[in-house]
Amino acid sequence: METQSLIDVIDRSEIIPAWSKDSCIHCIRLLRSDRHWICTVMLLPQLEHILRRIYAVANDCYERVLTAKSSVFYTTFDEMLSPLLLDKKPNQLASILERPQLEYLFDLLSHPEGLRLRDKLSHGEVDVYSMPVQVTDYVVTIFISLCYQWIPSALDSRDESGTSLEAALAGVHKYQVLFHPSAFLRRQIANAVCDVKMLEQLDMPDQLRPHHCADSTNGDTLMSYVVETSTLCLKHTVNFDAFEISSEHPVLDHVVQQLESVDLPSLYPSREILEVVGLLRKLMDHWSCVVSQLSEFGKQRLKQWHRKELRSRQRRNYECYCTRVSVLCLLLRCLLIEVCLHLSVLAAGWQPDVLSIKFCISKVFCSVLRNCMCIQTVVKISGKRPVIL
Numbered sequence: 001m002e003t004q005s006l007i008d009v010i011d012r013s014e015i016i017p018a019w020s021k022d023s024c025i026h027c028i029r030l031l032r033s034d035r036h037w038i039c040t041v042m043l044l045p046q047l048e049h050i051l052r053r054i055y056a057v058a059n060d061c062y063e064r065v066l067t068a069k070s071s072v073f074y075t076t077f078d079e080m081l082s083p084l085l086l087d088k089k090p091n092q093l094a095s096i097l098e099r100p101q102l103e104y105l106f107d108l109l110s111h112p113e114g115l116r117l118r119d120k121l122s123h124g125e126v127d128v129y130s131m132p133v134q135v136t137d138y139v140v141t142i143f144i145s146l147c148y149q150w151i152p153s154a155l156d157s158r159d160e161s162g163t164s165l166e167a168a169l170a171g172v173h174k175y176q177v178l179f180h181p182s183a184f185l186r187r188q189i190a191n192a193v194c195d196v197k198m199l200e201q202l203d204m205p206d207q208l209r210p211h212h213c214a215d216s217t218n219g220d221t222l223m224s225y226v227v228e229t230s231t232l233c234l235k236h237t238v239n240f241d242a243f244e245i246s247s248e249h250p251v252l253d254h255v256v257q258q259l260e261s262v263d264l265p266s267l268y269p270s271r272e273i274l275e276v277v278g279l280l281r282k283l284m285d286h287w288s289c290v291v292s293q294l295s296e297f298g299k300q301r302l303k304q305w306h307r308k309e310l311r312s313r314q315r316r317n318y319e320c321y322c323t324r325v326s327v328l329c330l331l332l333r334c335l336l337i338e339v340c341l342h343l344s345v346l347a348a349g350w351q352p353d354v355l356s357i358k359f360c361i362s363k364v365f366c367s368v369l370r371n372c373m374c375i376q377t378v379v380k381i382s383g384k385r386p387v388i389l
Contacts, residue, residue: 003032005165006144015050015150028140036136037128043136044118047143048077051105054146055080058092077109077118083268097146099267100175104142106267107179114179145172180266181277185343186259188284192336193256195291200329202298205305208322259340262347273346280339287335294328297321 006028010021024046030039052075056065064075081102083091094102107114117135120126148169177183265273301318304310310318 003028006140009144009147009151009165012151013147014152015053015147016046017049020046020049024143031136031140036133037131040117040131040136040139041121041128043139043143044121047139047146048118050143050146051077051080054096054150055091055093058096059085059089061085077105081105081110094267097149098173100173101142101145102267103177103180104145104172104175107177108138108142111179113181113184141169141172145169177266181274181281182264182266182269182343182346185277185281185284185339186264188281188288189256189259189336189339192284192287192291192332193253195288195295196329196332196336199291199295199298199332200326202295202325203302204298204322204325205302208319210323210326256336256340259343262344264343264347276342276346280342283335283339287332291332294321294325298325 007025010016010024010028016024023042027039027043027046030036030042052065055075056062079086080091080093085091097105109116109118115135115138117126117139121128144165148165269277298321301310301314301321304314305318
């Protein structure tokens with residue numbers, strides 16, 4: 001976006017008070033003069049003020065724009081982004097701002113694992129001199145997006161600056177949340193799929209590479225059992241026809257691909273949903289730990305095998321690993337499917353029972369290990385007992 005285009009938006013926007021427009025324009029000029037950190041520090045209070053004005057218009061509480069009474073709290077970002085007002089009425093800010101804009105603001109200001117830029121700047125937790133310019137661009141983009149929304153007549157679409165501005169701001173209206181717990185869980189699942197594929201492709205000695213006889217039966221039994229258990233646990237809450245559950249090996253790839261189009265609740269989720277997402281993230285942390293241990297064990301033992309440094313017990317342990325690693329990979333895939341199915345339930349609008357989900361995941365995890373006789377292998381490889389939530 002060109003500097004003049006940004007200045008035109010600020011100058012024509014009705015949401016910015018006349019007395020603060022010069023300050024906002026100065027911030028934009030600082031952005032183009034290699035002093036972006038000053039732009040961020042100066043522009044954040046302006047962003048807070050225009051959002052406060054929008055909040056007052058949406059909820060018809062104009063007295064909350066400026067509060068000078070010692071007995072009344074100042075209207076902060078936390079209050080403006082809260083789902084409820086102080087009198088417990090629904091916050092109508094979402095009726096004016098689009099959902100991507102709100103998620104953008106939550107990522108920038110509110111999510112515990114997000115930037116939380118306003119809090120960190122005000123408490124001196126950020127070295128402003130080393131602040132990346134991308135953070136400033138993040139603040140400027142949402143600021144201009146809110147200002148542009150309050151221009152009486154939008155910039156002429158035939159104007160090149162207006163066209164480029166609309167194209168740049170289109171990213172805000174298509175924004176996908178990055179720092180919500182469900183977004184982290186999505187990325188954990190995507191990384192887990194890559195990790196399990198790398199584990200399946202680990203090199204091993206040809207004489208220890210398992211044949212397709214014994215493990216095939218166990219693998220089919222394992223997959224069919226998990227599919228049956230998952231269906232019985234969740235058949236009343238989600239349409240399984242959309243996932244085409246079967247005992248074929250690519251079922252995980254298909255389920256994860258379907259999950260990418262699922263709209264997970266990220267704006268004002270209930271406490272129960274956050275608890276379930278936290279539970280699934282904890283499960284994925286343990287899952288990643290097991291995969292990391294299996295991968296490191298296989299790489300280390302392979303090097304020792306080629307150098308003939310393995311003792312008899314280590315050699316037997318490595319032979320057991322090579323025999324069972326394919327079944328373990330299938331087990332890990334099944335657990336990923338279980339996590340994806342629970343996420344699909346949340347996306348379907350079902351209010352979860354946290355205790356029942358804990359029981360369901362624990363039952364699947366324990367029963368699959370017991371039925372496939374893999375638990376001894378996991379204990380030998382990891383040196384620790386598997387963690388059951």
